[in-house]
Every structure is written in structure tokens, then in C-alpha cells.
Amino acid sequence: xxxxxxxxxxxxxxxxxxxxxxxxxxxxxxxxxxxxxxxxxxxxxxxxxxxxxxxxxxxxxxxxxxxxxxxxxxxxxxxxxxxxxxxxxxxxxxxxxxxxxxxxxxxxxxxxxxxxxxxxxxxxxxxxxxxxxxxxxxxxxxxxxxxxxxxxxxxxxxxxxxxxxxxxxxxxxxxxxxxxxxxxxxxxxxxxxxxxxxxxxxxxxxxxxxxxxxxxxxxxxxxxxxxxxxxx
Amino acid sequence: xxxxxxxxxxxxxxxxxxxxxxxxxxxxxxxxxxxxxxxxxxxxxxxxxxxxxxxxxxxxxxxxxxxxxxxxxxxxxxxxxxxxxxxxxxxxxxxxxxxxxxxxxxxxxxxxxxxxxxxxxxx
Amino acid sequence: xxxxxxxxxxxxxxxxxxxxxxxxxxxxxxxxxxxxxxxxxxxxxxxxxxxxxxxxxxxxxxxxxxxxxxxxxxxxxxxxxxxxxxxxxxxxxxxxxxxxxxxxxxxxxxxxxxxxxxxxxxxxxxxxxxxxxxxxxxxxxxxxxxxxxxxxxxxxxxxxxxxxxxxxxxxxxxxxxxxxxxxxxxxxxxxxxxxxxxxxxxxxxxxxxxxxxxxxxxxxxxxxxxxxxxxxxxxxxxxxxxxxxxxxxxxxxxxxxxxxxxx
Numbered sequence: 314x315x316x317x318x319x320x321x322x323x324x325x326x327x328x329x330x331x332x333x334x335x336x337x338x339x340x341x342x343x344x345x346x347x348x349x350x351x352x353x354x355x356x357x358x359x360x361x362x363x364x365x366x367x368x369x370x371x372x373x374x375x376x377x378x379x380x381x382x383x384x385x386x387x388x389x390x391x392x393x394x395x396x397x398x399x400x401x402x403x404x405x406x407x408x409x410x411x412x413x414x415x416x417x418x419x420x421x422x423x424x425x426x427x428x429x430x431x432x433x434x435x436x437x438x439x440x441x442x443x444x445x446x447x448x449x450x451x452x453x454x455x456x457x458x459x460x461x462x463x464x465x466x467x468x469x470x471x472x473x474x475x476x477x478x479x480x481x482x483x484x485x486x487x488x489x490x491x492x493x494x495x496x497x498x499x500x501x502x503x504x505x506x507x508x509x510x511x512x513x514x515x516x517x518x519x520x521x522x523x524x525x526x527x528x529x530x531x532x533x534x535x536x537x538x539x540x541x542x543x544x545x
Numbered sequence: 546x547x548x549x550x551x552x553x554x555x556x557x558x559x560x561x562x563x564x565x566x567x568x569x570x571x572x573x574x575x576x577x578x579x580x581x582x583x584x585x586x587x588x589x590x591x592x593x594x595x596x597x598x599x600x601x602x603x604x605x606x607x608x609x610x611x612x613x614x615x616x617x618x619x620x621x622x623x624x625x626x627x628x629x630x631x632x633x634x635x636x637x638x639x640x641x642x643x644x645x646x647x648x649x650x651x652x653x654x655x656x657x658x659x660x661x662x663x664x665x666x667x668x
Numbered sequence: 669x670x671x672x673x674x675x676x677x678x679x680x681x682x683x684x685x686x687x688x689x690x691x692x693x694x695x696x697x698x699x700x701x702x703x704x705x706x707x708x709x710x711x712x713x714x715x716x717x718x719x720x721x722x723x724x725x726x727x728x729x730x731x732x733x734x735x736x737x738x739x740x741x742x743x744x745x746x747x748x749x750x751x752x753x754x755x756x757x758x759x760x761x762x763x764x765x766x767x768x769x770x771x772x773x774x775x776x777x778x779x780x781x782x783x784x785x786x787x788x789x790x791x792x793x794x795x796x797x798x799x800x801x802x803x804x805x806x807x808x809x810x811x812x813x814x815x816x817x818x819x820x821x822x823x824x825x826x827x828x829x830x831x832x833x834x835x836x837x838x839x840x841x842x843x844x845x846x847x848x849x850x851x852x853x854x855x856x857x858x859x860x861x862x863x864x865x866x867x868x869x870x871x872x873x874x875x876x877x878x879x880x881x882x883x884x885x886x887x888x889x890x891x892x893x894x895x896x897x898x899x900x901x902x903x904x905x906x907x908x909x910x911x912x913x914x915x916x917x918x919x920x921x922x923x924x925x926x927x928x929x930x931x
Contacts, residue, residue, distance in 0.1 A: 327850075327929075361930075364760075364761050365760070365761070366757070366760055366761070366928060366930055367928065367929060368925075368926050368927070368928070383763045383764070383765060384763075386761055386762065386763040386764075387763045389761075391757075391761045393757040395754050395757065396754060397754050397755050397756075397757040397758035398755075398758075399680065399750075399755060401680070401683065406679075410676060413672050413676070414669075414672065414762045414763065414764070415762075415763070
């Protein structure tokens with residue numbers, strides 16, 4: 314398999330609810346991919362399956378040819394929707410933690426980025442605001458030289474300045490030939506940085522394409538197309 | 546100059562236009578070294594792949610050239626830059642004319658308005 | 669990776685345990701200085717001094733109980749919060765197997781069980797003086813030797829370790845099972861613990877009825893059990909506990925790898 318991420322008939326049910334229903338996708342290297350869809354369309358479920366945090370109930374998924382597990386976790390850098398930082402830690406503790414467990418973690422890069430936000434080694438996570446913690450988490454995730462970055466709602470609920478910072482950090486730090494998949498329902502804000510988009514609806518792929526292709530063919534922004542496709 | 550990208554046209558074509566504009570207006574002077582793809586992408590808040598494609602296109606057109614060791618440079622061919630400049634000028638004029646004809650002006654009227662406005666400007 | 673996990677786990681817990689032990693030891697020292705054991709000697713009328721001493725020794729006893737309770741609370745909380753709470757998003761995306769997570773939590777818990785026991789013993793030593801304790805120690809060893817015979821040094825530690833393993837893994841297991849529910853996970857975890865505990869007791873009762881019948885008859889009849897009887901009883905309890913621990917370990921591992929569903 315040449316593709317970095319490939320899934321066939323991938324399904325996940327919670328009881329009688331089908332969160333993902335026979336999803337087929339192929340994503341290559343070196344792309345920035347937007348995983349778009351309204352709330353509860355299966356975006357988070359998909360990302361969690363890629364991270365081995367959920368086990369699919371049907372179909373299969375391969376990342377760099379392997380099932381989600383230890384080998385894929387070494388090359389996948391994940392930003393969940395919520396804060397997973399241990400509050401008692403100092404910045405230097407969490408950096409040491411990442412350094413310990415991820416061989417692709419670039420400590421100096423992380424410290425540089427933190428420094429430019431005015432965050433020092435001795436700072437405690439407990440004293441930081443929610444927004445700062447989110448940025449710290451993003452810095453940790455982007456300081457890995459991973460092959461696949463999975464970012465779940467990285468710009469959900471942040472102000473425009475923070476959003477610019479986040480997008481800027483993603484564009485300037487993902488490693489060469491790596492692929493970035495980011496899920497969001499705020500399309501207008503990010504469509505300029507995307508290569509491809511995947512629309513999910515009720516657990517199924519509703520549409521895929523490149524941003525420029527969509528703009529060329531429909532004469533509209535991806536955002537307005539999205540609004541049409543998901544019109545209530 | 547800020548990067549102005551409209552949301553209803555392909556980003557790639559808009560980046561080409563914006564880069565041409567920057568070369569013609571001397572922001573990237575002839576023979577100068579271009580910023581890296583990542584820096585340009587970050588500046589314009591666009592995908593680096595798209596920026597790369599736009600730059601490749603300008604290389605094909607001859608406005609940029611890549612030296613294997615030291616990066617990407619603006620052409621020193623002033624003629625080529627002037628041609629591009631004329632091309633951009635014609636596009637601007639076409640947009641202007643389209644707008645005027647939408648307002649219902651005849652070509653002769655447009656010309657007289659234009660000459661009058663230019664006179665006022667130069668005072 | 670297991671070593672790194674354990675090191676990190678110790679680091680995360682030491683910041684609570686070490687100050688806790690320090691408080692206990694300081695308090696023991698304080699009590700020794702006040703020498704409150706005299707409270708029991710003095711038959712005279714209570715005065716402010718003896719009251720202070722009484723309060724101080726009561727606080728010390730409460731503190732010892734608190735240290736034991738807190739040890740358990742932290743062991744529970746580390747598993748629940750670090751693996752099944754939000755921090756689980758970080759832990760389960762590390763390139764580490766689920767069994768390594770379980771084992772690192774468990775081994776760290778055992779380390780703290782011993783540290784807690786040691787710190788309580790040391791605090792007692794501080795309180796009554798090390799020499800008195802060392803006088804008492806040979807007597808204790810003698811008692812154990814008489815009761816268990818020569819196999820005591822093997823059977824007793826095996827018994828203690830197996831009980832720690834079964835007890836701790838049963839707690840983890842009930843939290844993992846509680847995690848299978850969509851809502852009220854904490855409540856379900858508690859219910860699961862009650863159910864697992866009851867099941868454990870029933871299994872023990874059945875085994876005792878089946879295997880240990882004559883053992884218990886003789887235990888009930890004769891006032892002092894023979895070393896052989898005691899050894900086989902404790903040995904059996906240890907074996908059952910080890911079996912339960914293994915079953916729970918496999919169950920937890922299955923849930924964390926196949927049924928994980930972080931909120």
C-alpha cells in the first residue's frame with residue numbers, strides 16, 4: 314500500500330448507533346486534509362480509531378500499512394479535543410515525558426516555540442489559562458517529527474488571534490512529507506491551508522476533493538459548498 | 546502588501562497573480578532571492594503545497610529560477626518582468642472596462658471620464 | 669518502556685507520598701518529645717498537660733490511619749484519572765502496550781504499599797525508640813517460626829504479595845468494568861467492586877468447602893493449629909489470590925485494548 318492512511322468499509326457502532334458506516338478513504342503523504350462535518354458526523358470517532366483509542370466494529374484501517382497499535386503510535390502525533398496535561402507538572406516535566414516516550418520528539422524546537430509564547434521551563438501547567446494550555450499541547454504535538462498529525466478540532470472555540478497562531482504553528486512545523494489531518498466544523502477559517510477535504514455526514518463520506526478543484530468546479534468556496542451540502 | 550485571497554476562486558491561481566504582482570511592483574526585485582516556500586506559505590496563511598505549485602508555475606514561466614544550492618531567485622530578465630507587468634495592467638483595465646460597461650457607459654464616455662480623472666489626479 | 673512508565677509513575681505519586689510520610693515522621697517525633705505514653709501511666713487528675721498529650725497521641729493514630737487510607741485512594745485515583753480520565757488520551761497514544769500500563773500502575777502501587785508500611789514502622793520506632801522495637805522483633809520472629817515452621821519465610825511473604833495483587837487488581841478491574849458503561853462510570857465501578865468482592869468470597873467459600881474441609885475441622889477443634897495446617901491454609905489462600913489476580917489482569921488488559929472508550 315502506497316498510501317499513508319487507507320481504510321475500507323470502516324465501521325464503528327455504539328450499541329445501535331452507527332458512528333461510522335462503511336468509510337472508504339485513501340490519504341497520501343505530504344497532504345493537509347480537512348475532515349469536515351457537522352457535530353456527531355463521526356469525525357472524532359474516525360480520529361480515535363486512527364489512534365487506537367477505539368476498536369472498529371467492522372472493516373479495516375491501515376496507517377503506513379499497519380493496524381493502529383504500537384508501531385503506528387510511533388509515527389502518529391495526536392491532538393485530542395480535550396486537555397490531557399497533568400496539572401501538577403511543570404513545563405520541563407511534560408517536555409521530559411514526551412522526550413522519554415517519543416523518539417521523534419524535538420525538544421529544542423518545543424522549547425523555542427514555548428519561549429516565543431513567553432512560557433518558561435519552570436512554569437506550572439496549573440497556573441496557565443485554558444487557551445495557553447491548548448497552545449502548549451499543540452506545541453508538544455507539532456514538535457514531533459511525525460509522519461501523520463491527527464488534530465481533532467484544533468481551532469474549536471478559540472479567538473481569531475489564537476486561531477491564526479494555531480494555523481501558523483501547524484503550517485510552519487509539520488515535518489516534510491508528513492500528512493496533517495484536521496477535523497473541524499469551522500471551514501471558512503482553514504480552507505486556505507487545506508489540500509484536500511473530506512466531508513463526513515452521519516458516519517459516511519459525503520464528498521472528497523481538493524480545495525482548488527472544488528473552487529474551480531463549483532465557483533464557490535468550500536465553506537459555501539459545505540453549507541449547501543449540509544443545509545438543514 | 547497583504548495577501549488578498551478571495552474565497553470563490555482557486556487559491557493556486559490567486560497565488561500566481563499575487564506573486565506576479567509582487568515581482569512586478571519590486572517587492573521581490575529582479576535577481577533577488579525569494580523567501581522559502583514555508584515562509585511564503587506562512588505569510589499568506591496558505592498550504593505550503595499550494596504555494597509550491599504556484600512557485601513552480603512561475604518557474605515554468607521564467608519569472609523565477611532555482612539554483613540547486615542556494616535557493617530560488619527572481620529573474621534578472623527585465624523584459625520578461627515588463628511583459629508580465631503589461632499583462633497584469635491589461636487585466637486591470639479589462640476589469641475596469643467590464644465594471645464601466647456594467648454601469649452603462651459607452652467606450653467614448655469611458656475615455657473622456659478617464660482623461661478627466663487622470664488630469665484631476667495629476668494636479 | 670515499562671521501566672520508563674514506572675519511573676514516571678513513581679515521579680507522579682512521590683510528590684504526594686513523600687510529604688505525607690514526612691508529616692507522619694515529624695508528628696511521631698513531636699509525640700516522642702511530648703512523651704504522651706506517660707498519659708497512660710499517670711493515674712492522677714487530668715490537667716492541661718495530659719489533655720494535650722492525649723490529643724497529640726490521638727492525632728498520631730488518626731494520621732496513621734489517614735496514611736493507609738490515602739495510599740489506597742492514590743492507587744485508585746492514579747488508575748482512574750491517569751488511564752480512564754482525560755489523561756488517558758495521552759497515556760493510550762504512547763507507543764506502549766496496555767499490559768505495560770497496568771503493570772506499571774500495579775508495581776508502583778506495591779512499592780508504595782511497602783513504603784507506607786515502612787514509614788509507619790519507622791514512625792513507631794521514633795515514637796517508642798528503636799531499641800524497644802528491636803527487643804520486640806525477635807519475639808515476633810519466634811512467634812512466626814513456631815506457628816509456621818521452617819516454611820514461614822516463604823509462605824508469609826507469598827501470602828502478603830498475593831493479597832496485594834488480588835486486592836489491587838480487583839480494584840482496577842472494577843474500574844475497567846465500570847468504564848464499559850456510558851454514564852455514571854464511577855457509580856458502576858463501585859457496584860462492580862461489590863460484585864467482584866462478593867464473587868471472590870463465594871469462590872473462596874466453595875474452595876474451602878471442597879478442599880479444606882478437614883483442615884478447618886481440625887482448626888476449629890484444636891486450639892493451636894499445626895505449622896503444616898497453617899502453611900496449607902495460607903498457601904491455598906495465596907494460590908487463589910494469584911489466580912484471581914491473573915484473571916483480573918487478563919480482563920483489564922482485554923478491556924483496555926479492545927473496549928476502551930474514553931469520554
